[in-house]
Amino acid sequence: MSLLTIFEIFISLIFAWLVLSIAVMYIQEWIGGRLHLRAKMLETHIRNFLSDPALAEQFYEHPLIQSLHTGNDQRTLKRPSYIPPRMFSLALFDILIHAGQESSILQREIQRLRPVIEKLQKDEKARAEAQFRLVLTAARKAVNTHAGEAALQNAVSNIKMELEHLARIHPALQQAVEQTLSRVEISARDVDTILAGIQAERQQTGGSETPSAFEQIQEGIAALGATNPQLKQALESLFLGIQKGDQALGEARDRVENWFDSGVERLSGWYKRNAQKMSLVIGLSVAIVLNADTLALIQALWREPLIRQTLSSQAQALVAQNEDGLRPMTAEQLAALQLQFSTLNVPIGWVGTPLPADSQGAVQMVDTSYKKCTLWPQSSIDYYGLQIGRLCYPIINAPAPNDPTGILLKLFGLLASGLAAAQGAPFWFDILKKTVNIRTSGANPSEPKG
Structure with missing residues (x-):
């Protein structure tokens, strides 16, 4: 067998594995997008850091974070799969600055009604969710209001009345609403005590009556400590050693953003490892469904010059069209490849x-x-x-049920195809490009010398 034939078989085989890898890549991207895997992974990370599901919901409902959501309405709304570190720190600091306000406490506690509403019957659940969103929107607006203390207290009173109205309409929520209002009252009282102590200490030490932004954040951390001591401890450790002054806020922001960046990097590593496992499962599934048997393909390439020459030419054309790297294939290109495989009678399919x-x-x-x-x-x-x-x-392309040797070879061929497909399209395209370059740069082995 000539060197040219060996090259054609190898190039054709790599090309077939590349096509399988592209199929796996598209399926994996579709699954990831459909299940919102990256967004859920990021949300889990943020929830773990904030140590409180209600606070996490408050974070995701912050206007800065909501601007990153996708979707046109409540049903299609999708949380972001990426949050810039600067947006994360700004949203977190804004929540901390307002953490001591009763409206902020009320907003967090209202979030705890979500699981209770989820357990309602379908029709009642839909009505309760609509009213719940209205109450939550009012609470969110109250947190960000600048109309003065009197207007704020009036807004808080109205929200409490709306909650009581919600409980009257939906008796199943009565106990949960009463517990929510009780927790708000207790937490607000505890927070007032904490903030009064901080203010008294500031007066004793001769500090400014108007706290700086960093001092407001520290007060918010102390206020959150009444209901979330774990987050309080984490943030105090993160801000340890920061000296009060003009640079304090910037240094605190840098530390939060660096922490967030490092956490996202760890998540990316975790996501890649899970993506590799998913690729393997999808690759094996594609190989089995298509009956893409590497051993059968090698045998066909060996016996059928037309198959290997055509696939080899297709591979070289693909490399020539993608000199700067593999670009996503269009639907027309994928359809042409499928037609090419079926026309050539490549041993694929059951x-x-x-x-x-x-x-x-x-x-x-x-x-x-x-x-x-x-x-x-x-x-x-x-x-x-x-x-x-x-x-x-x-x-077709399958051994008889009473042929154990053929079955073992078939399983091995499918396993090889599945493993190859899981390696990723960039991996095989890189190998294909190098192989084609070697093939085209050397002399044609079929040509006579001298």
């Missing part, structure tokens, strides 16, 4: 063109003889196929 069969499963062969369509052929009068109605779908 069933062939169906043949007419009678009610007993008898199929007329080319030589006019009849064979019985069965999935368990035992003799020469049996035809390996699957009967559905009056059609027999021949089983």
Whole structure:
């Protein structure tokens, strides 16, 4: 066998694995987008840091973070899969600055009603959710109001009245609403005590009556400590050693952003490891569904010059069209590849063109003889196929059930294809590009020398 033939077989095989990898990549991206895996991973990370589901909901409802959401309405709203570190720190600091306000406490406590509402019956749940969103919107506006203390207290009173109204309409929420209002009252009282102590200490030490932004953040951390001591401890550790002054706020912001960046980097590593596992599962699934058997493909490339020459030419054309790196394929290109594989009779797929069969499963062969369509052929009068109605779908590219050696080879070929497909399209394209360059840069082995 000539060196040219070996190169053509190798290039064609790499090209086939590349096509499988592209299919796996598209399927994985579709699954990831459909399940919002990156967004959920980021949300889990933020929830773990904030140590409080209600506070996490308050964070995601902050106007800065909401601007990153996608979707046109409540049903299609999707949380962001990426949050810039600066937006994270600004939203967190804004929440901390307002953490001591009763409206902020009320907003967080209202979030705890979500699981209770989720347990309501379908129709009642829809009505309760609509009213719940209105109350939550009012609480969010109250947190960000600058209309003065009197207007703020009036807004808080109205929100409490709306909650009580919600409980009257939906008796199943009565106990949860009462507990929410009780927690708000207790937390507000505890926070007032904490903030009064901080203010008294500031007066004793001769500090400014108007706290700086960093001091307001520290007060917010202390206020959150009444209900979330774990977050208080984490933030105090993060801000340890920061000296009060003009640079304090910037240094605190840098520390939060660096922490967030490092956390996202760890998450990216975790996501990649899980993506590799998913790629393997998808790769094996694609190989099995398509019956993409590496051993059968190598055998076909060895025996059929037309298949290997055509696939090799396709591979070289793909490399020439993507000199700067593999670009996403269009639907037309994918359709052309599929047509190419089917036209060349590449050994892919489990069933062939169906043949007419009678009610007993008898199929007329080319030589006019009849064979019985069965999935368990035992003799020469049996035809390996699957009967559905009056059609027999021949089983192709597969060993008979009573051929253990063939079954083992088939499993090995499918496993090899699945593992290859899981390596990723960039990996195989890089190898294909190098191989094609070696093939095209050297002299044609089929040409006579001298």
